[in-house]
Amino acid sequence: MAKYITDTKDVFFNLFEYLKIHENVEDLGEDDLKEVIREFDKFVENEIYPARIPGDLEGVKIEDKQVKVTQSYHKALKAYYENGWFALAMEEDIGGMPAPMSIYFLINSLGTGANTAFMMYPGLSKAALNLLLAKGSQQQKEAITGPMMEGRWGGTMCLTEPEAGSDVGNCKTMARPLDNGKYNINGVKIFISGGDNDLYENIIHLVLARTPGAPEGVKGLSLFLVSKYKINEDGALGEINDVICTKIEEKMGIHGSATCELSFGENNNCEGTLVGEEFEGIQNMFLMMNEARLICGIQGESQANLAYELTKQYAEERSQFGKNLLEHPDTKRMLLKMRSMSRAMRALSLYTGDLFDKAQKDPKVEEEIALLTPVCKAYCSDRGFEVSVDAVQVHGGYGYCTEYGIEQFVRDSKIATIYEGTNGIQAIDFVMRKILKDNGESMKNLMAKITKTLSSPSAGNWSNQVGQIGKVLQNGQGILDKFGKSAQNKDFDNILLHSTDFLRFCGNVICAWLLLDQAIEAESKVGNASEEDKEYYQSKIDDFITFCRHYLVENDGLATLILDESSQELGMKI
Numbered sequence: 097m098a099k100y101i102t103d104t105k106d107v108f109f110n111l112f113e114y115l116k117i118h119e120n121v122e123d124l125g126e127d128d129l130k131e132v133i134r135e136f137d138k139f140v141e142n143e144i145y146p147a148r149i150p151g152d153l154e155g156v157k158i159e160d161k162q163v164k165v166t167q168s169y170h171k172a173l174k175a176y177y178e179n180g181w182f183a184l185a186m187e188e189d190i191g192g193m194p195a196p197m198s199i200y201f202l203i204n205s206l207g208t209g210a211n212t213a214f215m216m217y218p219g220l221s222k223a224a225l226n227l228l229l230a231k232g233s234q235q236q237k238e239a240i241t242g243p244m245m246e247g248r249w250g251g252t253m254c255l256t257e258p259e260a261g262s263d264v265g266n267c268k269t270m271a272r273p274l275d276n277g278k279y280n281i282n283g284v285k286i287f288i289s290g291g292d293n294d295l296y297e298n299i300i301h302l303v304l305a306r307t308p309g310a311p312e313g314v315k316g317l318s319l320f321l322v323s324k325y326k327i328n329e330d331g332a333l334g335e336i337n338d339v340i341c342t343k344i345e346e347k348m349g350i351h352g353s354a355t356c357e358l359s360f361g362e363n364n365n366c367e368g369t370l371v372g373e374e375f376e377g378i379q380n381m382f383l384m385m386n387e388a389r390l391i392c393g394i395q396g397e398s399q400a401n402l403a404y405e406l407t408k409q410y411a412e413e414r415s416q417f418g419k420n421l422l423e424h425p426d427t428k429r430m431l432l433k434m435r436s437m438s439r440a441m442r443a444l445s446l447y448t449g450d451l452f453d454k455a456q457k458d459p460k461v462e463e464e465i466a467l468l469t470p471v472c473k474a475y476c477s478d479r480g481f482e483v484s485v486d487a488v489q490v491h492g493g494y495g496y497c498t499e500y501g502i503e504q505f506v507r508d509s510k511i512a513t514i515y516e517g518t519n520g521i522q523a524i525d526f527v528m529r530k531i532l533k534d535n536g537e538s539m540k541n542l543m544a545k546i547t548k549t550l551s552s553p554s555a556g557n558w559s560n561q562v563g564q565i566g567k568v569l570q571n572g573q574g575i576l577d578k579f580g581k582s583a584q585n586k587d588f589d590n591i592l593l594h595s596t597d598f599l600r601f602c603g604n605v606i607c608a609w610l611l612l613d614q615a616i617e618a619e620s621k622v623g624n625a626s627e628e629d630k631e632y633y634q635s636k637i638d639d640f641i642t643f644c645r646h647y648l649v650e651n652d653g654l655a656t657l658i659l660d661e662s663s664q665e666l667g668m669k670i
Contacts, residue, residue, distance in 0.1 A: 097501040098406040100145040100210060102137050105632050106439055107202060110446045114617050117196045117450060129199060132184075136203050139179060143172045145210040151352025152213070152504055156293070156344055163292040163341050163354050169214055173295050177247030181207075182218050190229070191245045201394065201449030205442070208391070209398030212508045213352030217250060217290050223387040224251025224302055228321065231372040231380045239327055240300055250296035253384050254285040254303040254322075254358065262521055264304065264378065265313035269360065271305035271320055271368060281305060281322055281368045282361035284342075287515065291356030292324070292341035298333055299324040302384065303360065303368060304377050317377035320368035322360065338366035349507030386469055388516045390448070393472030395512040396480025397441035403487035403505045404434040410491055410500065421490065430490055434483050435635075436642040440607035441476045447610060448472055467530045467538040468606075474522035474596075475603030477512035484509045523595035526602075532583050532591075536576050539602075543569060546609040554616040561644040565612070568605045568648065571655035575601070578659060589666055594658040601654045608648045611640040 108130060111117050118126040147168035154166040176182060185200035186192025208215045225244045228236055243249040260266035269283025281303060285291075292299065301322040310316030326334035343357035360366045372380045408431060411421035421427045448468050455461040484505035488495035495502045513519045531539050546569065549555060555562050575598060582590045618636035625633060 097149055098409060100141045100402075101405045101409060102140075102206060103401065103405060104134075104137070106442065107133065109614070109618075109632070109636070110443060111198060111202065113621070114443075114614050115198060115446060115450045117198050117453070120453060121196055124195065129196075132195070132199065133202065133206075136181060137206055139175070139181070140206050140210045143175050144207050144214055147172045147214055147352075148211040148504070149501055151211065152349075152508075153351075155351040156354040158341065158344060161340070162294060163344065163356065165293045165295055165354060166352055169217070169295060169352060172211075172214060173217060173247065176218060182222060182247060183245060186222075186245070190241050196450070197452035198446050198449035201390075201445055204391065205394050205398040205401070205445065208395055209402035211352075212395055212399065213350040216350070216353045217293070217295055218247075219391050220253065220290055220388065221249075221251040221296075223384045223391070224253065224300055226387060227302060227380065227384040228300075228371065230383055231319075232321070233369075233371075236321055236369060236371065239331060240321075243298065244300065248296065249298045249300055250290060250293070251300045252288055252290050252302065253381065253388065254288055254291075254301050255381065255385075256287045257284060258286055262518060265315075265317070267304055267306055267317055269303065269305040271303075271307050271318060271370075273307070274367070278367045278369055279305075279307075279320060280361060280364065281320060281366040282364065284357065284359050286357045287345065288356045288358050289353055289515075291354060291358045293354045298327075301339065301358070302371065302381065304381055305368075307374060310375065314378045316375060317381075318374045319371040319377035319380045321371050322366065322368040326367065338363050348510060349504065350511055385516060389469055389473040389522070390445075392512040392516050393441075393474075393476035394445055396477035396509055397438070397445045398480075399505050399509045400434070400438040400476075400480040400483035401442055403484050403502065404431070404438045406500070406502065407431065407434065407487040407490045410494075427490055430486050432638065432642045433646050434486050434490075436611070436639040437479055437483055437607075437647065439636075439639050440611055440643055440647075441479060443610040443614060444468075444472060444603075444607055445476065463534075463538045464542060467526075467542065470522040470526040470530065471599060471603050471606065473516065474513070474519035474526075474599055475607075477509070478519060478600070479603070481506070481509045481513060519599075520596055523599040524592060526599050527579065527591060527595040528588075531576070532579060536580070539576065542606070543572070546605070549609060549613050549616075552616065554619065555612060557619065558612065558615070558640065561608075561612070561641060561648075564644055564648060565605060565608055568601075568608075568651045568655075571651065571659070572601065572605065575655065575658050590663050593663060593665060597654050597658055601651050601658070604648050604651050608640070608643055611636075611643050615640040 112126055118129055150168040151166045156163055156165050180193055183192045185195045185197060255264055257267055271279040271281050273279055303320045303322045304317050305320055306316050307318055323337055324339050326337045328334045338361050340359045341356045342359050345355040347355060411427055414421045451461050451465050487502050488506060491502050494500055550562050550566060579591050615637045618633040622630055622633045
């Protein structure tokens with residue numbers, strides 16, 4: 097397995113030179129925040145990354161009706177909680193350590209890039225806890241907060257069923273009220289990440305179910321807290337709560353993550369408690385789903401960044417035809433593309449994380465977060481997979497074999513394009529709910545930010561690329577106008593046909609804008625920089641130019657495709 101490495105310069109540039117997150121933090125200065133990052137990076141190198149290949153090779157298995165996870169994860173997870181990493185960016189009154197959300201996004205990225213399957217366990221547990229802290233009753237919060245913060249209990253989200261994959265509204269799981277204020281839960285959920293495991297003493301499942309007489313579709317869904325073991329009044333664990341893992345999925349990747357089929361109430365003895373109000377299940381679950389979708393984006397971004405660093409490391413050491421791979425033009429082209437895209441995704445992810453902190457002072461920022469969430473999820477997971485494929489290509493035969501651990505990035509990253517709402521569904525959500533629903537106001541506000549950057553005097557240093565982005569914005573407005581007219585005419589198939597194309601179109605222009613903004617910042621620092629820093633700042637300028645040449649250029653073709661009035665595919669037969 098290749099030696100773990102992090103591009104700390106780029107991480108620090110994003111957080112402290114570009115976003116300047118330290119200027120809005122009261123108790124932690126720039127040096128403090130950098131030290132947090134360095135410490136976690138060491139933790140990843142020493143604890144999380146070494147468990148990556150053992151988790152992939154050993155996977156998970158069922159023994160005596162108990163799901164067993166590789167022992168390498170046990171050691172790493174115990175240290176993860178003991179060192180306070182789970183508590184980062186959580187409120188102090190529950191034992192957390194407040195920190196900017198961008199730091200949490202970065203920490204998540206470093207860990208996830210090193211070992212995606214491992215990080216899913218605490219990641220989903222935190223998302224479940226966050227939902228319960230926001231929507232749970234006082235009794236529910238008192239019961240679960242302490243054990244989940246301490247790492248004794250984990251958490252999951254249970255939506256998917258055998259006949260209700262992406263169609264969540266087709267949920268058949270039932271929740272029938274009992275005399276004690278609880279509900280009898282009965283149904284089967286599939287593809288549940290971390291659905292059962294021996295890492296935690298207990299698991300808190302958040303389950304979507306339908307109460308008797310509930311309306312059809314998503315409007316009739318309610319959300320329930322279902323503990324693996326029944327929780328006694330004194331907080332101790334009681335008997336098994338009739339929640340059984342009946343199957344573990346054999347998957348292409350993330351072998352260390354237990355993907356389970358769960359049977360609730362097979363013996364009619366499964367109890368759950370309502371979270372929030374009846375029929376608000378899908379709204380409440382979206383709190384966890386949106387967090388999980390951002391994590392999916394991070395899975396793509398993080399694995400791309402680490403795959404690039406390991407590939408660069410390999411290319412520097414590997415010699416062919418009398419010179420190392422870095423000196424071969426085609427290899428150099430691939431590496432420059434990989435770097436520009438990986439860094440673009442990092443910029444998008446950390447920019448979005450920083451918006452969460454800005455939203456504390458300006459609630460309107462939440463509209464931009466909502467707009468960018470499907471872009472982060474779909475664009476970064478798609479592009480992260482592509483970068484991982486390029487990493488294998490540069491490694492050649494060694495990349496296709498397991499020796500360097502590179503092929504695992506391809507297998508592990510692909511799932512992020514599928515779960516938590518396939519990328520096709522993300523595109524539909526992006527266009528139909530995040531753009532057309534508010535008449536494009538959120539998108540117009542974002543385009544205004546981009547236009548402002550294009551108009552800055554410093555942007556004139558890259559007139560060709562700035563002109564390219566300007567043309568893209570004009571085409572983007574034309575596409576929005578077309579979508580608006582199609583919506584007025586109820587011609588939704590034409591919109592749905594091109595939603596994925598438009599999300600990719602927007603991902604390209606948003607990332608080009610962020611890289612331009614960062615290139616402007618980098619160039620302003622070059623004059624007084626050391627030789628080492630000058631080389632780095634020049635790389636930021638090169639990233640922007642490379643991205644425009646290889647990725648933004650795609651938008652010409654995408655615009656032509658989307659603006660074509662014939663919609664030929666709709667008339668074709670399969």
